[in-house]
């Protein structure tokens with residue numbers, strides 16, 4: 001391997017689509033998630049990387065702002081593989097060129113949203129491995145996808161060993177049923193929403209719970225979703241408990257429940 005190959009950021013340039021406040025649901029979840037909070041709070045040097053922030057760095061500033069609720073001294077770095085998109089550092093946030101190798105940083109948290117979506121499914125494993133290798137001890141990765149306005153989102157949380165959980169999050173007033181999020185599943189799962197795959201079964205079960213909870217709809221879609229979550233728990237689905245009342249409707253399950261079936 002030549003030194004030029006070693007220096008080249010790992011990955012490919014993709015479309016830079018982004019938008020103001022597009023990643024708010026994931027940001028809100030991050031500041032409340034116990035694993036993310038612990039990783040940030042336990043870190044001696046809480047570096048956070050926003051990988052692939054796109055044509056404008058709005059979401060990086062928003063992430064930096066929201067994470068102050070957990071660690072005021074967090075250091076946020078936006079990395080972009082496209083050198084044309086690297087902007088001047090400002091408002092306490094730095095920007096640099098970098099890819100899945102994380103540009104030599106040792107972050108405690110990496111957020112890569114709408115990045116892997118434009119890669120082939122086979123690229124996910126190597127990209128995850130590359131980012132995992134760059135994490136600080138106890139570090140976490142959020143690999144997610146959402147629609148243009150951030151109303152329908154899904155993300156995988158990973159640590160250095162592997163994926164931990166899948167979260168679906170949506171605008172309670174914009175989604176008819178949980179399976180509407182299927183089109184926004186992260187790359188690792190989007191091709192697996194077919195009969196026989198665990199994620200397909202989860203979405204069907206969530207839809208049924210949502211339909212069963214319909215009588216609670218008169219109290220609003222958030223109350224209806226809380227009832228649906230209770231129904232899922234009653235069926236033995238290990239849905240993560242939410243300590244806080246949420247603006248968003250959220251479903252978080254262990255990765256083991258949705259991990260794709262091995263293909264030969």
Ligand SMILES: C[S@@+](CC[C@H](N)C(=O)[O-])C[C@H]1O[C@@H](n2cnc3c(N)ncnc32)[C@H](O)[C@@H]1O
Nearest residue numbers: 011014016017018052053054081099100113114
């Ligand atoms: C669709 S934009 C996403 C912007 C923002 N994260 C969002 O969700 O609104 C994807 C960006 O990821 C960048 N990108 C793709 N692969 C990358 C990689 N391996 N490392 C860093 N940036 C990458 C692309 O250049 C593009 O600007």
